[in-house]
Amino acid sequence: MFWLGIAWGMVIVLAFCSLNHYRRNPGYGSWRKAGLVISSLFFIANIGLLFCAPYVINDMGLPFSKLMPLFIGTFTGGGVSYLVAKFIYKSVDLSEEKKTPETLTCLNCNEDVIPTKNKTNYCLHNLLALSTSLIWGIIWFFAVAKNQMTWKCPSCGHINQTNNEVEKKPTNETIKPDESPIQGLAAFKAGDYYLAFEKLQSCDTSNDPEVCFVLSELYQMDGYEWYNEKRALEFMRSSAERGQTEAIFNLGKLYLSGNGLDQNDQIGWRWLSRAALQGHTESQLWIANSYAKGWITKRNPRMAYTLALVASKKQHSEEASKLLESLERELKPEEVNQAKQKANEWQPKPPQDYRDREAQYA
Numbered sequence: 001m002f003w004l005g006i007a008w009g010m011v012i013v014l015a016f017c018s019l020n021h022y023r024r025n026p027g028y029g030s031w032r033k034a035g036l037v038i039s040s041l042f043f044i045a046n047i048g049l050l051f052c053a054p055y056v057i058n059d060m061g062l063p064f065s066k067l068m069p070l071f072i073g074t075f076t077g078g079g080v081s082y083l084v085a086k087f088i089y090k091s092v093d094l095s096e097e098k099k100t101p102e103t104l105t106c107l108n109c110n111e112d113v114i115p116t117k118n119k120t121n122y123c124l125h126n127l128l129a130l131s132t133s134l135i136w137g138i139i140w141f142f143a144v145a146k147n148q149m150t151w152k153c154p155s156c157g158h159i160n161q162t163n164n165e166v167e168k169k170p171t172n173e174t175i176k177p178d179e180s181p182i183q184g185l186a187a188f189k190a191g192d193y194y195l196a197f198e199k200l201q202s203c204d205t206s207n208d209p210e211v212c213f214v215l216s217e218l219y220q221m222d223g224y225e226w227y228n229e230k231r232a233l234e235f236m237r238s239s240a241e242r243g244q245t246e247a248i249f250n251l252g253k254l255y256l257s258g259n260g261l262d263q264n265d266q267i268g269w270r271w272l273s274r275a276a277l278q279g280h281t282e283s284q285l286w287i288a289n290s291y292a293k294g295w296i297t298k299r300n301p302r303m304a305y306t307l308a309l310v311a312s313k314k315q316h317s318e319e320a321s322k323l324l325e326s327l328e329r330e331l332k333p334e335e336v337n338q339a340k341q342k343a344n345e346w347q348p349k350p351p352q353d354y355r356d357r358e359a360q361y362a
Helices: 002-024 030-059 064-095 122-131 135-145 180-189 193-200 209-219 229-241 245-257 265-277 281-293 301-314 318-330 333-345 355-361
Strands: 097-099 116-118 148-152 159-163
Touching (some): 180 209, 209 229, 209 245, 245 265, 265 281, 281 318
Antiparallel strands (some): 097 116, 148 159
């Protein structure tokens, strides 16, 4: 009775392990369903026999004490079998995964990854086949013969199924860049606005402030069928927030004039000062006048003189000359010298990303 119980316990536990194995590993395809059905039926049948055995033996007239070796053997065999199965599962996880040199595409996260490939554990499958009286061993033989293997995505952990070979993607594959933005910008500079709009309207503008700026200019062109003030403003703001200097200047002027936007001197001045710091001459002259006359901001003649001098060096204008003459009469000689030294040392800032800073003002 004891040894019969050990054998019975091993069968029950291994049937459960078989059921759990094919439930957790979907990579066997259609064979997995057969494995689940066989394992489930065999496990349920054995559990049923285990519970029915005492009543059957009692009907046969045997004392209940005769059943104790059977139950002790069942739990002993089941426990040992469970520990052996756990050890085999751990050996699979630790020793039977290898990296393949090619890149495959995961169907779950849609990323190109170097997969983790799982080899067949013949020892485990033989034990599972024995647990189902070799019935599952026949189906497993055909599954191995068809080479239905799986690989695991190291990024998301998804088990991907592959029949024989999956289409491979070389890791050094070069993707041809989209030339539409280059062609569209060149067409705009050449004055071919129809071609420019055709090339740029479908471009990805998320990281290209120059394309956003040109699209804002195109959408402002009255007389063309694509004229759209709302779209023009959207692309202008997107370009300005990503640091395109001309777009920053245009957006500042719109806030000052209230043309298409709620008029706001403070926001307009903020955008024009950013354009001035990035080297936009017209913005520098406007901010210089603002400091000289106390528009919007506090009056600061020396700062006005510095900015006017920086603007005049880049592009001579009569307005800048008149402003410099007016400020020189007001400033002391040492203040003029300090302003000239600061203007000589001044360097424009590179384009900035203003999205986070604008979010703070919202």
